[in-house]
Amino acid sequence: MAREKTLPRRVLDVIGSFGLCCVCLFLLFWLTVFGTIFQVDHGLYAAKKTFFAWDFAPIELGGRTWLYLPGVATVLAVLTTNLFVGGLLRIKWRKRNAGVIIVHLGIVFLLLAGLVKMTRGKEGHLRLWEGDRLDYFSSFELWEVAVWELRPGQQGVELVIPDEHFSDLSREGQRTFTSPHLPFDLVLSGFVKNCDVLPKGPNWEATGPVVDGWGLLEKTPNKEAEFDVAGLHARVLVDGAEPAQGILHGLQRQPWVVEADARRFAVDLRHRRYPMPFEIRLEKFTKEDHPGMTMAKSYESVVTRIDSSGEERILIQMNEPLRQDGVVLFQSSYGPQLPGGAVPPGERLYSVFSAVDNPSDKWPEYSMWVIAAGLLIAFGRTLLDYVRKQNAQRQKLSAQPPSA
Amino acid sequence: MVPGILLLALIAPACSPPEVVEISIERPAKDLPMFFSAEASSSQRFRTDDDRFEEPEVDLAELFEWTQPEGWERLPGGGMRVIDLRPAGDPRAECYLTVLAGDGGGITANVNRWRNQLGLEPQSAAEVDALPTLTLMERPATSVDLRGSYVGMGDEAREGWALMGAMLVSTQGTLFVKMTGPAELLEAEREAFESFCASLKAADQHDSHAGHDHPPGEHPPEPGAEETPEAPVTDDLGEPGFAYQLPEGWREGPPKMLREVNLLVGETTQCYVIVLGGEAGGLEMNVNRWLGEVSAEPLDAAGVAALEQVEILGERAPLVEASGDYTGMGGPTGEDMALLGVPLIRSSASVFVKMVGPRAEVEAARGAFIEFVASLEDQE
Numbered sequence: 001m002a003r004e005k006t007l008p009r010r011v012l013d014v015i016g017s018f019g020l021c022c023v024c025l026f027l028l029f030w031l032t033v034f035g036t037i038f039q040v041d042h043g044l045y046a047a048k049k050t051f052f053a054w055d056f057a058p059i060e061l062g063g064r065t066w067l068y069l070p071g072v073a074t075v076l077a078v079l080t081t082n083l084f085v086g087g088l089l090r091i092k093w094r095k096r097n098a099g100v101i102i103v104h105l106g107i108v109f110l111l112l113a114g115l116v117k118m119t120r121g122k123e124g125h126l127r128l129w130e131g132d133r134l135d136y137f138s139s140f141e142l143w144e145v146a147v148w149e150l151r152p153g154q155q156g157v158e159l160v161i162p163d164e165h166f167s168d169l170s171r172e173g174q175r176t177f178t179s180p181h182l183p184f185d186l187v188l189s190g191f192v193k194n195c196d197v198l199p200k201g202p203n204w205e206a207t208g209p210v211v212d213g214w215g216l217l218e219k220t221p222n223k224e225a226e227f228d229v230a231g232l233h234a235r236v237l238v239d240g241a242e243p244a245q246g247i248l249h250g251l252q253r254q255p256w257v258v259e260a261d262a263r264r265f266a267v268d269l270r271h272r273r274y275p276m277p278f279e280i281r282l283e284k285f286t287k288e289d290h291p292g293m294t295m296a297k298s299y300e301s302v303v304t305r306i307d308s309s310g311e312e313r314i315l316i317q318m319n320e321p322l323r324q325d326g327v328v329l330f331q332s333s334y335g336p337q338l339p340g341g342a343v344p345p346g347e348r349l350y351s352v353f354s355a356v357d358n359p360s361d362k363w364p365e366y367s368m369w370v371i372a373a374g375l376l377i378a379f380g381r382t383l384l385d386y387v388r389k390q391n392a393q394r395q396k397l398s399a400q401p402p403s404a
Numbered sequence: 405m406v407p408g409i410l411l412l413a414l415i416a417p418a419c420s421p422p423e424v425v426e427i428s429i430e431r432p433a434k435d436l437p438m439f440f441s442a443e444a445s446s447s448q449r450f451r452t453d454d455d456r457f458e459e460p461e462v463d464l465a466e467l468f469e470w471t472q473p474e475g476w477e478r479l480p481g482g483g484m485r486v487i488d489l490r491p492a493g494d495p496r497a498e499c500y501l502t503v504l505a506g507d508g509g510g511i512t513a514n515v516n517r518w519r520n521q522l523g524l525e526p527q528s529a530a531e532v533d534a535l536p537t538l539t540l541m542e543r544p545a546t547s548v549d550l551r552g553s554y555v556g557m558g559d560e561a562r563e564g565w566a567l568m569g570a571m572l573v574s575t576q577g578t579l580f581v582k583m584t585g586p587a588e589l590l591e592a593e594r595e596a597f598e599s600f601c602a603s604l605k606a607a608d609q610h611d612s613h614a615g616h617d618h619p620p621g622e623h624p625p626e627p628g629a630e631e632t633p634e635a636p637v638t639d640d641l642g643e644p645g646f647a648y649q650l651p652e653g654w655r656e657g658p659p660k661m662l663r664e665v666n667l668l669v670g671e672t673t674q675c676y677v678i679v680l681g682g683e684a685g686g687l688e689m690n691v692n693r694w695l696g697e698v699s700a701e702p703l704d705a706a707g708v709a710a711l712e713q714v715e716i717l718g719e720r721a722p723l724v725e726a727s728g729d730y731t732g733m734g735g736p737t738g739e740d741m742a743l744l745g746v747p748l749i750r751s752s753a754s755v756f757v758k759m760v761g762p763r764a765e766v767e768a769a770r771g772a773f774i775e776f777v778a779s780l781e782d783q784e
Contacts, residue, residue: 156433157430157431157433159427161427161429165425168420174423175423176424178424178427179427181430182427197450199447211446212446212447214447253448254448255449257444307680308754
């Protein structure tokens with residue numbers, strides 16, 4: 001008599017079922033299709049934010065939202081769990097299943113690599129003139145508020161408030177930031193993703209308070225998020241003093257300076273900076289044009305990577321990035337450029353690198369090796385079984401007396 | 405279970421932060437704007453290219469404070485000259501400040517540009533590195549003192565001329581102070597020139613501290629507090645860096661990337677302190693890296709453990725000594741060089757003190773080096 005399955009066992013069966021795996025793959029297919037359509041109107045950044053997120057993605061067609069699908073991140077998380085439970089927990093751990101188990105492990109690892117990249121990966125760029133050196137890169141679209149004390153002749157330490165701590169602040173929302181190093185509290189509010197800062201006139205409404213006659217004029221975000229310029233309101237609360245307020249804007253020419261406790265601090269809104277585990281110095285940038293044209297045929301940079309182990313000279317060119325300690329630097333552009341790619345006469349060229357800091361940079365490669373090993377074992381075993389079976393049949397046939 | 409925990413750990417940061425947040429990210433301030441007015445109005449901060457909002461251009465001279473030496477005259481300036489002075493009122497002499505964006509081509513190129521104006525041979529980067537410093541914008545700046553036949557911009561050669569200059573490179577721009585004139589006149593105005601450079605600083609950023617005389621790197625005392633110059637330096641923002649006793653005859657070098665402390669010893673010897681995150685490759689690797697720079701045989705763990713130990717930041721660390729042809733980074737390269745180094749490996753941040761230069765100079769400075777290392781005090 002068959003034993004009835006317990007509830008946890010049934011749940012485990014569903015989570016690890018082949019059917020759930022198919023549903024996940026089906027959803028991923030349609031999320032990719034609708035995400036691509038969404039990208040046409042809203043740009044890559046918005047598509048990634050909307051479709052690769054944890055929450056539900058709206059499926060829009062003809063200007064109307066038809067339904068919501070779970071975001072790619074959620075589906076991939078479910079798929080990872082499904083593979084883990086189905087391919088590793090539910091499967092019988094026998095010698096003959098070793099290849100399949102290893103393949104599943106590899107796939108889970110591959111999906112985890114994607115998850116880590118999505119949640120922990122950083123992307124940005126750095127721009128260098130020959131002789132310049134930098135040990136950080138700047139985000140394309142994320143922002144940060146930096147606060148540092150103005151002291152003569154010194155560049156000490158700066159306090160940094162990352163994008164995720166204020167980008168959710170709407171016109172009404174506000175958040176207070178404190179630090180034992182600051183003699184004041186900083187209140188941020190009214191984050192605007194894309195805006196101009198203009199003298200307030202009668203024909204437009206400012207987003208948030210008008211300070212010193214200036215206000216933020218909200219604009220529709222660009223398709224390419226790197227062209228957006230953010231704005232934000234800030235207030236400084238000092239014990240026993242009138243709060244000071246100011247506007248922070250991504251293109252401001254000077255930081256906002258506040259005074260508290262007889263000390264002066266600068267508050268700046270700028271693209272988020274990510275430190276690199278090494279420093280990079282541009283030695284030479286070379287641009288080769290097509291014959292008779294100002295359009296670049298190729299361009300490349302000779303850089304020196306500097307870290308505790310010494311210096312290393314490296315050539316970065318198209319499809320040959322610098323890859324070090326999880327950071328990858330790609331040759332991506334140059335400047336200054338006129339429309340069409342020509343360089344204004346007399347200008348010094350600078351080189352632009354795309355930078356990716358991905359803790360799981362090498363994981364996909366490792367997982368490929370694991371999957372390859374699993375497939376080799378699984379198929380090798382199948383081949384071996386087949387050969388054995390063939391041999392047995394051949395022996396059986398040869399043992400039989402030939403029929404008349 | 406395992407994927408669930410992993411997912412939670414990854415998703416957790418996506419949750420909305422609370423209403424009051426303590427700022428947790430602190431890092432060394434880099435590439436900060438150097439020249440801006442703390443008193444800037446919103447109009448100045450947000451100036452646009454739209455003519456309706458056009459503001460008068462900021463006079464760069466207003467961004468600086470300085471003390472004009474006695475007997476010198478202020479000229480209207482113009483062009484690239486932010487501050488234009490006439491030393492001793494002598495029309496043959498001139499002294500002016502210029503500010504360029506970026507590194508202005510770098511210290512070595514500019515020193516050699518000035519040398520070329522006086523008909524002198526160019527210097528190598530190592531020789532330029534070893535130039536003395538003077539105080540400019542309250543920081544050590546490369547100092548240049550040249551004699552020769554001066555050819556300025558389109559001028560005829562003037563014999564017996566001199567050029568005294570100072571240059572300071574920062575990621576926000578480069579400052580040049582240049583004084584030219586007859587050699588004997590400039591010699592007489594040397595102190596005035598140095599005091600002018602020393603007096604030059606960013607305006608507005610520290611008005612409230614005006615009238616106090618503080619060495620660079622120190623806070624002014626709180627209002628009402630008693631001044632205690634001997635008291636250890638305190639730093640509210642956790643300023644990275646070290647306090648130390650400067651050995652006799654050593655001098656401060658110009659600031660350099662990565663170097664917390666940069667000192668010059670003798671003719672061309674350099675001594676500097678670098679701090680790297682974590683263990684930076686560990687003790688054995690770093691010792692052998694240094695040894696490799698002078699082509700010395702590497703040491704195994706037992707060899708490293710047997711090295712003489714010296715005191716640094718309240719701990720003990722090995723003293724690495726080697727000599728040979730130096731080919732390492734960040735120092736003068738050449739034959740018959742010597743290297744002294746103390747690597748203090750710590751899990752949080754490792755400190756490397758290194759001296760490199762001609763063997764005779766380094767050997768003569770060995771005792772002072774050990775004393776210097778022992779005198780280091782972490783200011784954090």
